[in-house]
Amino acid sequence: MNLLPPKIQQPWGSLPxxxxxxxxxxxxxxxxxxxxxxxxxVVAATALGSFYTVQPTxxxxxRRFGTVVSAEPVAPGxxxxxxxxxxxxxxxxxxxxxQMNNLTVYTVDNQAVTVGIGISYHIPPSAVMHLLxxxxxxxxxxxxxxxxxxxxxxxxxxxxxxxxxxxxxxRERIASEIRKQVSEALGSIFGLEITDLQLSSITYSPSFxxxxxxxxxxxxxxxxxxxxxxxxxxxxxxxxxSAEAQAAVRIAQANAEAGATVAQARAQRExxxxxxxxxxxxxxxxxxxxxxxxxxxxxxxxxNPTIISYEASHRWNGQLPGTMLGxxxxxxxxxSIQPGQPAGGATPTAAAAGPGRTSLN
Numbered sequence: 001m002n003l004l005p006p007k008i009q010q011p012w013g014s015l016p017x018x019x020x021x022x023x024x025x026x027x028x029x030x031x032x033x034x035x036x037x038x039x040x041x042v043v044a045a046t047a048l049g050s051f052y053t054v055q056p057t058x059x060x061x062x063r064r065f066g067t068v069v070s071a072e073p074v075a076p077g078x079x080x081x082x083x084x085x086x087x088x089x090x091x092x093x094x095x096x097x098x099q100m101n102n103l104t105v106y107t108v109d110n111q112a113v114t115v116g117i118g119i120s121y122h123i124p125p126s127a128v129m130h131l132l133x134x135x136x137x138x139x140x141x142x143x144x145x146x147x148x149x150x151x152x153x154x155x156x157x158x159x160x161x162x163x164x165x166x167x168x169x170x171r172e173r174i175a176s177e178i179r180k181q182v183s184e185a186l187g188s189i190f191g192l193e194i195t196d197l198q199l200s201s202i203t204y205s206p207s208f209x210x211x212x213x214x215x216x217x218x219x220x221x222x223x224x225x226x227x228x229x230x231x232x233x234x235x236x237x238x239x240x241x242s243a244e245a246q247a248a249v250r251i252a253q254a255n256a257e258a259g260a261t262v263a264q265a266r267a268q269r270e271x272x273x274x275x276x277x278x279x280x281x282x283x284x285x286x287x288x289x290x291x292x293x294x295x296x297x298x299x300x301x302x303x304n305p306t307i308i309s310y311e312a313s314h315r316w317n318g319q320l321p322g323t324m325l326g327x328x329x330x331x332x333x334x335x336s337i338q339p340g341q342p343a344g345g346a347t348p349t350a351a352a353a354g355p356g357r358t359s360l361n
Contacts, residue, residue, distance in 0.1 A: 045083070046084070048083075049084060050080055050081060050083045051078060051079070051080055052080075052088045054074055054079065054090060055076060056076045056094075057076075057093065057094035058090045058093060059073040059090070059091060059123075059125065060088050061128070061132045062081055062088055063138070064087075065085060069086070072129075073125050091123060091128055091131060091143075093124075093128065094122060095120060095121070096122065097121075098119050098144055098148075098151070100118070100148060102116070103116070103152055105155060106156075106159070107164045108160060108161055108162060109163055109164055111204070111205060111208050112205045113167065113204055113205070114202075115155065115159070116199075116201035117151065117178070117197070117198065118197070118198045118200055119151065119182065119194055119198075120195040120196040120197075121147075121186070121192045122195065123193075127192065131143060135190055143190075147186065150182070150186060150189060151182055154182045154185055155178055158177050158178045165212075168202070171199065174199065175197060175198075175199040178197060179196075
């Protein structure tokens, strides 16, 4: 077919005189090259599809046209399969966690409690095929959706037996009971092994929190009043003890003073008795001595009667009485000297003072 006018048609490969040539397309498509590329792509895809890898944290199962052909779970590593017809389903078997928050449960006293709970679990080899092809859809894409209702049910069962006011005190026991029931349920239904369970949060209703705060305030007021009573009682007992101690001190002082007075009186009495006994003994001894002297004097006078006159004259100071009553014996008679008789070489002068009276100078 001629596309150019005859005047401007040029030989093939020559440049037109007035500009670049118009584009031209080959008359035949390279079907052989395209077919070769397609065959190479199919061969490469087939070769690549004949191998698959299972990660260390996984196990797998193989389906062929919808039929499970794996008798046992496929372990981690590189494996072969039929390309285009085999499908590999993997499931994570390493430790995994599942968290459920804002789960509302009701206690035995009909109080609403919102809890958060989490579990740590792993899938044993014995449960791989069951979870891959016996629970939910093939694979583990919906395993958590199967765990959720079972976990919620067991949590509701445990909390329905608890009293709201004792939840905080029994938290450890509640968590242990939930773990026991969840482990039994998930183990029997899905074959999961529960490693740990965490009761992460417990939130009470606003009305219950208000009642608890009121009860705590009332308890604090009661404790404060009790402390006041205890303090007053303690102060009273302290004052009583102090008064008793002071009274005991005064009694002890009085007893000591009385004892001192008694001891002093007893000492004075004993001293007086001893002094009287001493004086009596002294008087006795003096009397006995005087009696012996008198006795001796009597014996001496009896042996020599003139000794009396001798003693009288020996002790006389030489003075005669200034006045003598009538009929009185002359004082010289006590010396056995008659008037007018010299005594010791001296001659006294006697003068009669009147009838019945004698005066001596």
